[in-house]
Every structure is written in structure tokens, then in C-alpha cells.
Amino acid sequence: MTGKSRNWVRIEADIVKGREEGNWKKLIELAEHLKSRSPSSECLAHFLIGEGKLESYLEAFPPVEQNNNKARSGLSEAKRYLLSTVGEQGKQAGFLLLDVFLLLGKTHYAMGHYEEALDYYNQAELQSLTEKHLPSRSLRIVAESYAIKGMCLEKVPPLSSSKYKQAEWDEQRIQCFELAGDLTLRYLQEQDKQQQHSSTPGSYSPQPPNPAKHIGPILETALQRAPILYMQTGKLQSAVSRYRVMLSAIETAATQSLRLTLTRRLAEVLLRGVTGKVYVNPERDSNIFPKKNKGVAESPWKPRRYIGQHLFVPRTENEEIILLLLISEAMAVRDAVLSQSPEFRDARIHAYKNATAVYDLLTITLVRWGYIDLVYESFERAMKFSFEEPHVWMQKALCLMSMGQYPRALKVLKEVIRLLPTKVLPCLLAARICFEHTNQFAEGLQWSCQALSRETSSPQNLASRCHLYIGIGYSLQAANTTLKHEKQQLIQSALDSFHRAQQTDPNDHLAEYYLGLQYAYNGQLTEAVAHVKLALNLNAEHVPSLQLLVLLLSAHKQTAEALQLLDAVIQEYPDNMNLHYTKAQLELQHLGGEQALHTAGNMLALWKNLYEEQIQADVMEQSDRRSETRSVFQMYSSELSDKDSSSLHAQSLAASRVEHALSEVASSLSSFTPRPGPQKAWLLQVQIWLLLAEIYLSVDNIPEAVECIQEAQNIFPMSHNIMCMRGLLHERKKEFSEAKLCFQNAIAINPTHTKSMQHLGLVYHYLGNQRLAEKTLRDAARIDPSSYQTWYNLGCVLESMNEFDSASDSMATALEVETTNPILPYSSIPLTFE
Template sequence: MANRNMRNTTKVEALIESCRSEGKWQRVIELTDELKTGSPHNECLANFLVGEARLENYLEENALVAADSTFGRAKSGLGEARRYLNLALGESGQKAGIALDAYLLLAKLCFACGEYEQSLENFVKAELNTLAEKELTLRSLKILAESYAIKGLCLEQQTSSKPSSKFKKAEKDTEMISCFERASDLGLLYLQEYDIVSGNSSSNNSTAGSTLNVNASSVQPSSSSFAISSTIPASGPSGLEVNRRMGAILETALQRAPIVLIKTEKLQEAVERYRIMLNAIETRATQSLRLTLARQLAEVLLRGVSGTIYAPPFAGKSGGGTLRGGSSKKLWKPRKYAARQQFNPRNQQEEVILLLLIAEALAVRDTVLSQSPEFKQARQHAMGNVTAVYDLLTLATVRWGLVQLLNESFEKALKFSFGEQHVWRQYGLSLMAAEKHSQALRVLQESMKLTPSDPLPCLLASRLCYESLETVKQGLDYAHQALKREVKGLRPSRSQLFVGIGHQQLAIQSNLKSERDACHKLALEALERAVQQDGNDHLAEYYLSLQYALLGQLTEALAHIRFALALRMEHAPCLHLFALLLTASRRPREALGVVDDALHEFPDNLQLLHVKAHLQLHLEDAETALATVQHMLAVWRDVYEAQLAGEEEKHSDTKSGVHLAHSSQMSDKDSNSVYAASLAAVSRVEQALSEAASSLSSFTQRPGPRRPWMLQIEIWLLLADVYMRIDQPNEALNCIHEASQIYPLSHQIMFMRGQIHVYLEQWLDAKQCFLNAVAANPNHIEALRALGETHLILGEPRLAEKMLKDAAKLDPSCPKIWFALGKVMEILGDFHASADCFATSLQLEPSCPVLPFTSIPLVFE
């Protein structure tokens, strides 16, 4: 390299060297004339300097683009530069110590003209492969870094354009990788040295021309490392200077090094190369590049590296890596951050999250808050970087159950995301995943405003209302909005399905027969349209089958559920509904076979286990049912215990059905909130709460989400029911005690305690428990029926009639209610009404499933 002894140079030569380092090429040409005037022996050096200046000046003004028109323009534009550089070759150039530099610059010139073979020939003449590491000037560092980069690009072009044998291709790939690795190391070192020189130039102007010692120890980054943003070209002269300083070739080399390793199937080496570059001390020119590298490495670790082949960063290494064929002195290696007090990720999860948080910090720093039109392009570019990072962060955090971290990131993003619908929608989805339902709905409402023609945010809001907020009418409104936004015929209508689901849920919740019948009719029409518009949608077929089941049309329901299963055999809710339809068709053993087969596919699905336990009870196999319910408790611990302890939430494909179906005692439009329909109900609620006061003294709120604890209550109460079937009331009481420790005010617990009193024939105590349950939830049908039967036994037929008629209004399809009402009317002497009730019971009983069809929870997948 042209590493001249500066002690013997003239003042002009020192000034020229300084201008070369700073890229002032027009000034270099002017000073070259003075150099030739001062001494005719400098003719060869002057030719080299002019050729270099013309080449660099052209490349700064014209972007390097691989196109025939660009190559033709470059050949004519660089003709003078080529002539001057050729004059610097030969014996005179060797004596002046510039022949090597001239060959390297000629290779760069040929590359700009698309002459890749000639470029490689010039590198051979320069003996680039045999250069020994030594101390270099700033300008020489950049020339050498770009030379390795250009050689790598030429080899890559040669490999792709010319077919060769497997051995030769592997040999060229190895050489190409070596070139890109050296280019990235030298490029980072050059940028680090440039930062030092530019920082010291104000106090010592001679530094730029001095020889640099690049074997310094690790240096801590200065506070000025984050002073300049290179992401936004409009940020001012400093940003333009940073971009100019790096140059297109150097930037390409820094990004290309790991990519060629991935292309040649050397994934682990690519990961190490990313780590080496990210561990190098940051410079002003590499700040935006650092964002790209961090994001790319995170993506590689997420997509290409499994846990079995993952290796922690720099495990057993110094962190600098090795250079192929290089010296052990490592003069051409970039300086690294000191290892003292440095966090080192221990596993794949920690490294990916760390990389993405670093990338987020870098991307957020460069965002543009101004909404002025002149900043539109810069704002879009910055938002593109931010959203790319947030998309990867979403994949990583959801995969590893770190949704709260994602929420915090999106909350920070809102301050610069005015009008950015993608960020708002992702934020809404993250809130839904974190079960912050009310806040998620408000965010989705904002997303609707930002995309007035997109039905998706309306559908998400509708699902939220149906599934979590229990505001079905509001959800139905959103479904209608989505239907209006759909472009007819563009794609199958999911909005039509959501409209049908909304009407179906309103029918289930309605207490008035006329209103219920109207909603059932609208639901059936909407679901039939949904099936017509998309005959391959298993979900539409499933809900249409459920609608026919609710209407008592079992033949049609079975036909549609079979078609839904033909479309998607592994759909757990379809299998659940199919089993219930079989029980309603008096085929309980077939239903048990369906459930057993489904549990082979979904072994920890609590819904299916719940149905299995009830089928076993129905078939009078209580001992087996006991084992099933005990297994349900074990499954609950496996699914929820770690989550409730604050540990990482477990995920698996078989845990798709962790929302337990309500049993016959626990369904019937249940609500765990206290529902006071009248002043009388309020007084009864107060009485019920006073009954539970003794339990409250030892009650403490369980940690974590509410739903898992309510599921455990239901399992304990089902276990209590099984124990009563096998004549073990004490064990049943123990189960109720366990449930009371979780939530003593549950009306379901009050009802089950009343059932035990019925078993023990303690009728007054049973009556009080059922009154408490009805006070806490007037819509609990089983409690109303049990209270009516208890009134009848206690000789209170009029009160029994009132309770049973209230229950029949809520659920007119329950044969047990009509049978009990028939006995009441018979005692009251209304034999005609009694006969009608018994006839209704007989008519309903053959088509009554082992569990109500409404016990199947909502499903949207």
C-alpha cells in the first residue's frame, strides 16, 4: 500500500493526504498541480492522484447500478481516470510505491464499468491475497476494505453467471466468503478510525495524515456515538457526510458478509459473523447499519436456528473470531466493546429479545415526529424500519409468552405512530393476547377510523365483544359494519358468519320467547348465507349445525356437522358438537367413542374430558368417571400452574381447547357476576352473602387471571357430583370446600352444596342453598328447577309452580323441568295441564343431549 514516510514529504503532500482522507477530491486535483510544479519527480504520483480523484468524484455523483446503460455511461465518464491510473503503473509506479494502489483503484474502476473479469485480473496483479497485515493510513484502509468487497462481489457475479463443477464452486465460495469477511472487518476498522480522526482534528490537524496504530486495546464507546442519525437524509449536512463516508461499496460489503454465508448453507458461521459485527464499537456511520444487522440476526435466529443447534454468543471464544489466512496480531480487526459488565445472552430467547430491543431503540430514535409534507418520505422510511422490528418482536414475544413486553413496546410506539394503522392494529392484537379486553376494543375502534374500508378491525372488535366482553349487541353492530365494508365477490364473506353468530348468541341469552324465536330465525338465515358464500368454510358449517341443534332439528344438524368434519377432521369443537348430537340421538356409546378418538388427538382438551365424564355418568360408570375428573385436575395443573405462578405460559397445538365447557349445572346463560333483577333479588343476594361471610374471613384473592381459577372451581364441583353418584357425600363436601377456597361467593358452589343436602334429605338446608344460588344468579336454570322440586317436597306447591315456570321460560327444551312441573300441576289438581307437561317432557326427552348445546364455548378458528 502507499504507506509513505510522512517525515520526508513536503507540506503539499501532507495536505493532499489529509484531503484524500476527508474525500475532498476537487481540492486534491488542485493540489496535484502544485505537487508537479514543485518537483518533476512526482509526475507518477501526480497521475495516480488525479486518476484516484476523478474516479472517486464520479462514483460520488453517480450511483453504482448493475445495468448496461449505467456501464456504458461509466466507461465514457471514467475514461480520463483510467488513463491517469494506467500512467501510474509500471516501473516508475513501483519505485514511487503506488503501483499496488493503482491496481486496486483500476479494479474498482473496472467493477463500476461492469468489467468483472478485468477487475479480478487487477486484483491478481496487486497480489491482494498475499498482503500481510500492517499499519495503514486512513485512506489506505478504505481502499483495501473496498478492494476485498469488490473482489467478493465480482466472484459472486462470476459464480452465478458461469456454471462450474461442484469442487470449483465450493473453492470460489470459500474465497468469496473470505473476501467479504475481510472487507467487513477492515470497513468497520476504517469507520472506527475515521471517527477518532474526525474527533481529534479540531485539536490536532496533523492526525489525519499520520500513520494509525490499529492494534489498540478495547475502547469504551464515547457519548458522541449516538450523536448523528444516518437514517434520514434530510437531517442535515452531518447525515450526508456520514452516508458519503461509508460509501455504497462498503455498506454493501458489511451487509453481504453474513448473507453469502447463509446462501452457502453455513448458517452457524453467518450467525457468528453477525455477532462479530454487532460487537464492534459503534460509529456514526454504522448506526443505521447496526439496526439492519440486529434485525437480520434476530430473523435468522427465529427462522433458521432451532434450539438444538443454537450456540450462545462467543462461547469459549474471545469474541473477535478468526481471520482466514490472517496474522495473529489482528491489525485488521475492528475494536470490540470491552467485556467488563457486558451482558451475554445465555439462550436463543434472550439473544433474540435483546437484539430486537436494541433494534427497537435504534429505530425509535430515528423516527420523525413532524407531520409536515416535506418530511413525508423520511417519515415513511423510518416507520418502515420500526414496523419491521415490531413485526419480528411480535413473533418472538408471542412465541415465548412475553405479551406484556410487546404491549410496553407498542405503547411507546403510539407517540410517533399517528395515522399508522399497522401499529394500531398490532397493538390491539397484543392487548387481546394479554386479555386486556376493554383497552383492546378502544384501540380497535381507532384502527377502524384509520382504515374505513377494511372489515378486519370490525371483525376483531366483534369477536372481542362476543367472546370476552359479553356485549353481544355491540359485537353484532361491528359485524354489520364489517359486512358493509366488504367488497362483494372479492373473497368469501367471514362477516356474514359473524352476523349469524351474533344473532345466535342473542337468541341463547334472550328470556322472551318472541324475541328468542326472531333471533333464531335471523341467525339461521345469516348462517345459511355464510355457507352458500363459502362452501369450504368448516366454521360456517359448524355454526349452522349448532343452529339446527338449538332449533331441535337434529337430522339437519348431523348432516352439517359431518360436512364440517369432512372439511376439517381435527377441529375439536366440531368433534365436541358431534358427540353431543349423537347423545341427543340416543347413541351415547358412539358419542363416547368419538370423544375417546378426539382425546387421542387432543389429550389435554378439558372440554372433551368434561363431556367424557358426563357420558360415563350417563352410562352409569361412575368409577371410571371419577378417574376422568381426577385426570382433568392433573391436566389443569399442567396447563395453568406454571402460568399462574408467573412463569412462561405453555403452548401446544393440543391445548387449543382450554376453555372448559359449562356442565348442565353450570350453563344456562351463566354469569359469575351478581345479577340483581329486582329489589327482592337484592335482598336475597344480601342474605346469600351473609351466609358466605364465614368463608370470606379466610378468603384471599388467587393470583393471575380469573378464568383458570373458575375452571378449577368447575372441575371440583364436577368431582363432587361424581362422588355423590358413588355415595360418598363427605368426599363431595371436601371438593366443595376446595372450590370455596378459590371463590366462596360462586352461585355454582351454593347450588352444589344444596344438592348434597338433597342427597342427605336435609330439605330446609337444601332450600336455603338453592335460594342463595338463585339470589346470586336468577338465570341459573338448574337452581330454579331444584328449588321448585324442594318446595314441592316441603309441601309448597304454589311456590314450586312459580320456580318451575320461571325455569321453563328460560329453557323450554329441558324435559326435567316439564316433568317436575307436571308433578306440581297434578298435586294442584290441574290434571289437563299436568298431562300436557308430561307429554312435553316425553317429547323432549329423546332429543335431549347429555350436556346442553349451549355448553360449547364460542370458537373462531
């Protein structure tokens, strides 16, 4: 008798172990053995056989809709065994009836018999079960039962269409999935606990066990469905709370990959629908930090949660979103598959898709707040698992462009172009960098032509943009050559390309704008005005078109109309410094220095309002919050203080490099140190001080002009613009030797600075070096033949040399050029691609 009892205890222990571990083959063998040894246990044996056959079948053929028909025959035997335990014997063994009904509900769900499954759950009185401690296997069965009931309710909607019934149905489904989710998390925590207890002491494997295969589609649905239903019923805050509850549960090995999905989805919900007053931070969320009631124990059906005094709790939606996405990124990087072996292809693709989904959300979030450096760091980490993956490379290139690291961005774009052999956009982006930032016009033109070739072979509706970029390339090359024949050919090629762009897309305002700009460069003002007006008809808010129209009006000597238009545009774009600068120059030339001085003073106040906070915070330049002033009034790409200069891009870039090197030398030899904060803001202030100095000189206020030049010099001592202004000051004071030295220094830094060349020629004239004056002025005329000041100065020099015919020709040329000369060169308008 004792031996039999011990044998029974052993069999019972093996059965419990087999159920807990999901060893269904062994469980069926034990049940068959139990049935043959103890006929009185036949009911229990049939239950175990039915359970084993059901679970082993569903492991092979998961309970999804496409497997329903197969399950109706494949589960017939398991169903028969389970039904045999519902009879009188089963009632006598009442402790089994609950599990039998729950497993029969699961069986019918797998077969697609949803109403029958609900009937069994009603017989089991599933909704009124007491929350008590359950064995691990029972936790799983109950969790699956609640999940299946919720899924069956979705398949069997209420017959009544009343709002009350609909709300009751929604509430019942959500309650099922919430209970199922809590029980699932608790079950998985218990599984981890048992795994730790059963592990061999002193042994360790670098590869953790993979219990995820035991979760199955039912429990995965249980964990993810409730917040989705909350969102579908408009209860967004409840969805957020549900996600938080699941994420605050202690992590298990089986939920590691699932937590990546949950964190990403919660971030998406917060990004899309929870902002401002709608947002409730976790501290005020009673589901996360419930009020503790004395004497009330925590439910055994709730998952164990992280607790502690030093937990970080986000205070705003932005903090929570960024925290969630950074956690998601860490998990995505951890799960990344680095091996390129074919057998890991599916796993590698799955992990990569998860990672890129996180990176895209991270980009949307961080770029919105200007944290481009954080986005870039994330994409740097992504490089190790992004071999031959163009999406991540493209995002990295865009990050580098936003950070102002254009040479590096161009290198990354070349890799993108290789990875995407038919795509047009990467070629256009590469061309834009070459045109706008690195001044590699020939290379930019090559990328534009390659883009057109790709567009021709694989149309992507970008033909107009391809022709436009080609035209920009030709136009920039034309502006940077002094050979007349070559310049004319390039200008004609630019016009042809702009016309093709306009014909390809007649509604493209940029094509009309660039046609107007090119005609303006050529001195064909009537055609230029016609095209710029067409551009404004297509896009009345295009600032470069408005600036071009102002300059064309000034070239037509319609000063009042130009000022009136400027005032209207400045009201719409009060932060645009370029517009204010143009206004000051118009006022200086036509209304007098006092009016211009008022405008320049407003510019200084505007600079303080726009940039002082940035300077104090020492933030990165790319976090600039003013979209209208980012690309205007740039010291290196347009010589705005030099209204008589052609402001050639390539030479200005070379000058900026010389100036930067000289400033570094100055800082090493003296107490000079660069100002903190975005250097572009300081360079902008330099231009304002120089404008003020120019205005003070015009009204003979020498002391104030000196003060303004000194302010500019304190910021950036080695600028050729500052040296030129110092030369003008000495020239006004008739200190010609000192003026000559200043102009020579300016030209040494920027050999194409025509304003310095014009005044150096005059200074040579005043000093009696007429031949040197003539040579300097002819060099200036070759660089920029459209400057009337150069021709006038040359005429004065030739007249002093008694070369009256040549002097007369120069003066005539000056008069001819002056009639179509704008208040500022057309090149002072920043290059635009939008």
C-alpha cells in the first residue's frame, strides 16, 4: 500500500511537471499509463490526454483563422477526450470541470466555432472567477480563456444596435483583454522565476532561453489588444494608461521583444494624439501610482511591477516620448542581427524593420525640437546593422545636412546613390549641397545630369526639378567665369534648362523665378519682371521672388514703389534681415542717412531679439528656430555690404577660409577669442555694424563710424569686409596711405572683392599712381562689368592721364550700366531650392 502511494505521488508529480513545462508527449504517455494502472482515474487521464493532444496540435498549427478548417478535423480526437470528462464522472471530480470548460472553449475557438466557445466560457462562469493564487499552468489557461473570450466577442457582435448594448459589448471586450494581459504578464513572471530556480548553480550560458515560443498568438493578442480597443472607442488616456501598466511590469525573457513594440506604440500614441492639457503624466496616473489602501493586498492576478524611490518619472509628454524612443532604440540595437549569413536573413530583416520604425519616430520627435545631434548619434549606432540598407544611410545624410556637415553629407549621399541606382532624389540632394554649400559647381552639375538620366529611364515626376538644377549649375558656372565667350554659352545653357523646367511643369514658381533672375543678370529687365511676376502669381509668399522684384524696381529707378513693396513684405516677414538690409540701402541712397540709420538700428534690436537667447544658451547653430532667416544674409555666400560687387560664391568661400585661418592666428597671438554660441549669428551682427558704419560715413559722423567698425572688429577681426570699411574710413579722412594698406589687405584675403578694388584704384589715383590705378580698375571691370562705379572711377583716372577718348567711353559705359543697376547685386539674394 505504501509502495502504491509513493508511486502515485511520483506519477502525480510527473504530470504536474509535464503540464508546467508543456511536455505534451510525455504527459499523454503518463496519462495512458495512469489509465491502465488506475481505472478509477480514467476521467483524469482523458482530461490529460485531451489537453495534451489539444496543446501539441496548436503548437504545430496555431489557432489563427486560416487554420480553422484544418482544426475541425485535427482536433476532433482532443475534443472527444475532453467531452468525455464532462459526464457524471467529471462532475464527481468537480475540480477538473473549470479547466475542461476552458479548454473546450479554446478548442472551439481554434475550430472557428466562436458562439460555442462563448457558451463554454459562460458555463465556466469565467467573468465571476475569484482572483486567487493559481499554479503556473492554471494561470496560462485562465489568461488564454479571457483572451479567447475577447476575440470571440469581436467575432460575435451584439444583435442590438443600441448605443447601450454597443458600449456594454466594448466594455466587456476591453475587460477580457485587460484581465488576459495582466494574467499573461504574471504567468510569464512565474515562468521566469521557475527558470531561475531550476537553473544549475554555477552555470551560465551567454544565450538566454527563448521562452517566446511558449507565448503563442493568443497571449500575444492578450497583451496588445486592450489599448488598441481603448483607442478605437476614443478613450485615448485609458490606452496610454494601459501601455504604461504593461511597461511598468517587471520584464521577463519572453516579453523582451514585445516591450519594443509596446514602447514604440505608446510613443506613437503620445506623438499623434496626446498634447498639452490632454496629457496626464505618470505621476498623476492612478493606474501607475495607485493610492495605497491599508489592509488591501495586491491582487495575485496582477503582474509584479518595478518599485523604488529613485525611478525616473517623465514630467511632460516630450520627456516621455523621448524616453520611450531611446529605450526602444536600445532594445532594437540589442536585438539587431549582425550576421549576413543566408540562414539569418529573415531574422535580420525583422530586426531591421523594428529598428527603422523606431528611428523614424525618433527622427520626427527630435528634429521637431532641434536635437539633430541626438538623431545623428542614433544613426551612427544603426550603421553596424545597416549594411547595404539605403534608408538608414539616407537618414544619416539628411542628419549631416541639418547639422551643417555638408562634405560628410555628400560622401554619405554618394553611398545612397550607389545603393539606390534608380532614385532621382539622392542625386538632387547631392547637387544641392554642391551648389549651395561646397561650391563644387561642376560636380553639382554632374549630379543634376545624372538625376535627369535616372528620371528619363525611370520616371519619378521630378523632371522639372532636374532641369531646374541643371540650369542652376550652368548659371553658377557662368557667374564664376570671366571669359566672355564661355560665359555667354553657359548663360544660354542655363536659360534653355530653365525654359525646359518651366515647360515640364508650368506651375512651378521656381522655374519662373530662376528665369527672371537669369534675365536680370543679363540686363534684360523687362523679361525679368515678367517672369518674376509669374513666379509670384504661382507663389505669392516666395521671399526670393519678392526680393528680386524689389531689386528690379530699384534697377528701373522706381524707388518709391520698391520701398512700398519692401514695407509690405517686411510686415509679413519681420524676421528677414535681408529685407531690412535692402530697405536700409534704398533709404541711404534715396532718402538720406537719418532714415537709413533708423532702419539699421531696428536691425540691431531685431538681432538681439532673435539671437541673444541662443548666444546665452550656447546652443548649436542648427537649432535655429527662424525658418525665414536661416539661409539669408550669409557673410560667406553673399557680400551684402558690397552693393557694387558680384559676390561670387566660390571666391567668397575661399575668402572665408582665409579669414578663418587668420582669425585662428590672431587668437593665438593675442587675447582674441571667438564669441560663444552660433557663429552665423555673430557674423550677422558684423554685417549690421558695418552697415551702420557705412551710414555714419555717409553723414560725416566719423566718431560713430569708428565705434561701429571697432564693434565689428571685436567680433571677427580678419574679415575683408571690415578691412574694406576701415579703408573707406581712412579714405574719407584723406589718409590715403593707410587706406591703400587696408584695401590691399582686403584684396589679399578676397582677390575678387570689387568694392576694395574700386577704392584702391581711386586711392592710387589720389596718390598719383595713375597706371596702377588704371590696372586695378580694369581688373575690377573684368570681374564685374556691370558695376557703374568701376567704369566711372576708371573714366576719372583716364581723364587725369589725358586719355580723353578712353575716358569718354568709360563714362558712357558707366551711364549705360547705371540705368539698369539695382540697389544691391542680384547675387545678394540667397540661392533657393524651395
